[in-house]
Amino acid sequence: MKNFDEYNDKSRRDGLTLDSQVVHGATGMDPVTGAVSFPIYQTATYKHPSITDRTGYNYSRCINPTREEVERTMCILEGGARAYAVSSGMAAIMLTLSILKPGDHVVCSDDVYGGTSRAVKEVLAPMGVANTSVDLSRLSDLMAALRPETKMIFVETPTNPMMKVADIAAIARIAHERGILTVVDNTFLTPYFQRPLALGADIVIHSGTKYLGGHNDLLAGIVVLREPDLGQWYEIRNHVNGAGLGPMDSWLLLRGMKTLALRMRRHNDNAVKVANWLRNHPKVEKVYFVGFADHPGREISDRQTTGCGGTLSFRVDSMETVNQILARVRLITFAESLGGVESLITHPVSRTHTEVSEADRLALGITDTLLRLSVGIEDADDIIADLAQAMA
Ligand SMILES: Cc1ncc(COP(=O)(O)O)c(C=O)c1O
Numbered sequence: 001m002k003n004f005d006e007y008n009d010k011s012r013r014d015g016l017t018l019d020s021q022v023v024h025g026a027t028g029m030d031p032v033t034g035a036v037s038f039p040i041y042q043t044a045t046y047k048h049p050s051i052t053d054r055t056g057y058n059y060s061r062c063i064n065p066t067r068e069e070v071e072r073t074m075c076i077l078e079g080g081a082r083a084y085a086v087s088s089g090m091a092a093i094m095l096t097l098s099i100l101k102p103g104d105h106v107v108c109s110d111d112v113y114g115g116t117s118r119a120v121k122e123v124l125a126p127m128g129v130a131n132t133s134v135d136l137s138r139l140s141d142l143m144a145a146l147r148p149e150t151k152m153i154f155v156e157t158p159t160n161p162m163m164k165v166a167d168i169a170a171i172a173r174i175a176h177e178r179g180i181l182t183v184v185d186n187t188f189l190t191p192y193f194q195r196p197l198a199l200g201a202d203i204v205i206h207s208g209t210k211y212l213g214g215h216n217d218l219l220a221g222i223v224v225l226r227e228p229d230l231g232q233w234y235e236i237r238n239h240v241n242g243a244g245l246g247p248m249d250s251w252l253l254l255r256g257m258k259t260l261a262l263r264m265r266r267h268n269d270n271a272v273k274v275a276n277w278l279r280n281h282p283k284v285e286k287v288y289f290v291g292f293a294d295h296p297g298r299e300i301s302d303r304q305t306t307g308c309g310g311t312l313s314f315r316v317d318s319m320e321t322v323n324q325i326l327a328r329v330r331l332i333t334f335a336e337s338l339g340g341v342e343s344l345i346t347h348p349v350s351r352t353h354t355e356v357s358e359a360d361r362l363a364l365g366i367t368d369t370l371l372r373l374s375v376g377i378e379d380a381d382d383i384i385a386d387l388a389q390a391m392a
Pocket residue numbers: 088089090091113115156160185187188206207208209210219220221337
């Protein structure tokens with residue numbers, strides 16, 4: 001077995017589209033036996049040949065071949081120089097935020113995942129890292145928030161759950177002129193629809209738990225770096241941090257990613273149908289969906305993405321309707337998370353966004369009557385029929 005860079009046989013992938021790349025991954029098979037499923041190296045440690053000879057493998061917290069295959073594959077899909085697979089999206093976020101030092105300042109999307117907001121406000125702030133939350137769909141707000149000590153801009157696009165769109169290329173340009181790192185949480189669209197590094201971002205983060213894994217059966221996080229410069233820093237932090245993704249979960253993630261292209265297209269097409277149906281329902285006041293032609297971020301989306309993904313939010317007329325939907329859905333499951341093959345619905349105020357203050361939630365539009373729907377890959381007509389019966 002060779003090490004990370006040595007095994008990256010780029011010639012096998014020359015000219016392939018992302019649809020083919022996701023199926024085969026980086027190495028795509030066991031380099032020793034030819035088994036077409038990459039092996040699960042379920043080991044904590046590795047035998048040394050002698051005191052002077054090294055295999056490149058020492059201890060699975062630091063390096064594991066199955067995890068490396070995930071990392072190589074994510075480098076290819078996101079167009080990065082180095083990737084790190086860790087135990088959850090939050091582990092990826094914390095690993096990245098821990099670049100910051102006391103006295104630094106981070107600007108963050110105002111409508112980020114609740115865990116990111118909590119990490120910035122409740123973990124980083126007491127350690128002396130200042131933060132400002134900004135609507136990053138408005139570049140003038142970003143400019144007003146920048147300080148000489150700003151070291152990172154943390155972007156989520158589209159945002160969760162209000163589906164606001166930020167212009168990654170414009171933000172990265174502003175950041176680079178000032179020596180600031182641009183980090184993009186690409187969980188919602190995946191590299192299949194959006195490739196932030198190609199747009200100028202420095203670091204991409206994923207909750208691999210969502211669309212990358214795709215089956216609601218694992219937790220994983222990914223960090224991909226555009227340039228290798230930060231790699232040494234990550235290497236050390238990752239070893240100390242001890243959050244490396246386990247071999248079994250690495251393999252599940254690899255298996256899930258093989259169908260990423262098929263799933264993303266189906267999620268996307270289903271979401272378009274469901275969003276249009278919801279829009280015309282008398283109990284629905286507003287649907288937040290990037291795929292609408294009149295979405296305020298349409299022009300940016302057309303430029304920087306090739307699809308709108310499968311997640312949407314909608315506001316209904318009353319709490320009675322919220323309760324009725326959550327109690328009556330049968331095909332759709334009332335559960336947290338998103339991006340899996342099964343359709344899931346959640347109530348941000350009481351579930352995903354409990355950490356966000358009421359004032360902040362209301363300012364963003366996250367009211368009691370807002371629901372978030374992760375449209376799965378079932379038949380769109382069945383999903384719509386389920387919503388119809390639940391809302392009748
Ligand atoms: C956009 C986004 N980023 C990060 C996370 C955190 O990922 P995980 O739950 O895998 O820790 C989530 C979880 O919902 C998310 O939606």
